[in-house]
Amino acid sequence: MFVRRPFALAGILLLFGGLTLSAASKEEEAKKYADNLKSKDVKLRLQALTELAKLGSASLKFVTPYIDQITETIKDKDAKVRGEAGRTLGAIDPPDKKAAIEALTKALKDEKDLNARGNMEMGIGDLGAMTKEEDLKKLCLDSLKEARKNSTDKAEQKKIQAAMQTITGMGKKKN
Numbered sequence: 624m625f626v627r628r629p630f631a632l633a634g635i636l637l638l639f640g641g642l643t644l645s646a647a648s649k650e651e652e653a654k655k656y657a658d659n660l661k662s663k664d665v666k667l668r669l670q671a672l673t674e675l676a677k678l679g680s681a682s683l684k685f686v687t688p689y690i691d692q693i694t695e696t697i698k699d700k701d702a703k704v705r706g707e708a709g710r711t712l713g714a715i716d717p718p719d720k721k722a723a724i725e726a727l728t729k730a731l732k733d734e735k736d737l738n739a740r741g742n743m744e745m746g747i748g749d750l751g752a753m754t755k756e757e758d759l760k761k762l763c764l765d766s767l768k769e770a771r772k773n774s775t776d777k778a779e780q781k782k783i784q785a786a787m788q789t790i791t792g793m794g795k796k797k798n
């Protein structure tokens with residue numbers, strides 16, 4: 624009986640030690656991906672944003688130090704990267720939603736690429752849905768309404784409508 628307890632204690636310590644190690648490796652991963660946001664390679668920047676979105680969705684603490692860098696990539700010279708940055712911001716739910724929403728709505732006004740616009744619109748929809756502040760919801764909806772008014776592309780208009788429904792909660796199936 625006395626022999627089992629040390630093994631049980633060792634197992635518990637190993638489990639908690641593994642969790643700590645796992646968190647540390649996730650933080651290292653996030654740092655690596657954040658560093659890749661500065662890469663000259665477009666594919667690396669895209670992968671970095673995708674992975675940061677996954678890490679941030681799992682736990683915001685892993686990506687919090689890099690939110691400003693993610694936000695900056697909205698101004699990237701590559702349209703795919705700009706769009707992915709918008710989608711990533713919506714996925715990670717940053718603490719300063721106002722800054723993220725303002726950056727995205729401003730970028731959306733100037734964006735010419737349809738795919739980048741679509742991802743930014745999805746990001747705005749996700750951020751608008753996550754905020755409890757009515758003035759920020761309104762800012763998101765107004766930005767999306769303006770984008771819909773200025774768009775002649777039917778597919779983009781559908782994405783905008785879906786983003787608006789994400790914010791308002793309309794279109795969700797009731798149980």
